[in-house]
Amino acid sequence: QQQVKQSPQSLIVQKGGISIINCAYENTAFDYFPWYQQFPGKGPALLIAIRPDVSEKKEGRFTISFNKSAKQFSLHIMDSQPGDSATYFCAASIESGAQKLVFGQGTRLTINP
Amino acid sequence: DVKVTQSSRYLVKRTGEKVFLECVQDMDHENMFWYRQDPGLGLRLIYFSYDVKMKEKGDIPEGYSVSREKKERFSLILESASTNQTSMYLCASATGGSTGELFFGEGSRLTVL
Numbered sequence: 001q002q003q004v005k006q007s008p009q010s011l012i013v014q015k016g017g018i019s020i021i022n023c024a025y026e027n028t029a030f031d032y033f034p035w036y037q038q039f040p041g042k043g044p045a046l047l048i049a050i051r052p053d054v055s056e057k058k059e060g061r062f063t064i065s066f067n068k069s070a071k072q073f074s075l076h077i078m079d080s081q082p083g084d085s086a087t088y089f090c091a092a093s094i095e096s097g098a099q100k101l102v103f104g105q106g107t108r109l110t111i112n113p
Numbered sequence: 114d115v116k117v118t119q120s121s122r123y124l125v126k127r128t129g130e131k132v133f134l135e136c137v138q139d140m141d142h143e144n145m146f147w148y149r150q151d152p153g154l155g156l157r158l159i160y161f162s163y164d165v166k167m168k169e170k171g172d173i174p175e176g177y178s179v180s181r182e183k184k185e186r187f188s189l190i191l192e193s194a195s196t197n198q199t200s201m202y203l204c205a206s207a208t209g210g211s212t213g214e215l216f217f218g219e220g221s222r223l224t225v226l
Contacts (some may be wrong), residue, residue: 009153034214042219043117043203044156089155099144099215100171100206103156 003027004092006104014112019077021107024088028096035075038087080111117218119204125224132191134221136204143209145187150201162187194225
């Protein structure tokens with residue numbers, strides 16, 4: 001069973017627009033929620049991460065919004081650029097779980113110029 | 114910069130062959146991981162290791178084994194490859210501890226005919 005569900009599977013956004021990717025999780029023991037970005041031919045790389053003691057974390061144009069009661073979190077990319085075109089994975093883990101991340105299904109994001 | 118090197122980027126094997134996927138990291142990380150990436154399924158953890166000669170099953174260990182004889186090297190072994198093991202395999206490493214960044218290699222694309 002998929003413990004972390006990610007949507008949409010693919011997303012096309014115009015340059016300058018806001019890209020939004022959503023994830024929902026089932027295991028209430030999860031307490032670490034990273035997002036990874038993967039460019040074609042490369043391995044995923046950490047983009048931004050949040051812990052459930054805050055509802056939002058912002059790094060530059062990238063923001064994670066976290067809703068603990070709904071067991072949902074999302075990635076917002078403001079002023080999306082063609083260089084943001086990549087596959088994005090949300091993930092979750094238990095802090096005591098030795099970095100055993102459970103990943104979502106991935107979202108292929110395309111930013112049209 | 115952390116470097117995780119997967120020696121084979123592309124492999125083509127026949128059903129029943131024994132397959133070795135090698136991964137080397139140069140940052141003295143305690144933890145190493147093997148993930149499998151499939152479209153629509155995201156990344157799924159096969160095995161991980163938190164120390165030399167130590168290993169633990171992930172979510173999909175069936176049909177795979179691993180070896181970690183040296184801290185910097187983590188090998189994934191398919192004892193008898195099957196067509197359903199055709200996939201992208203990603204190795205990652207991380208410092209010891211419960212959370213923190215995973216550093217991924219560029220992947221090994223395996224095709225089993």
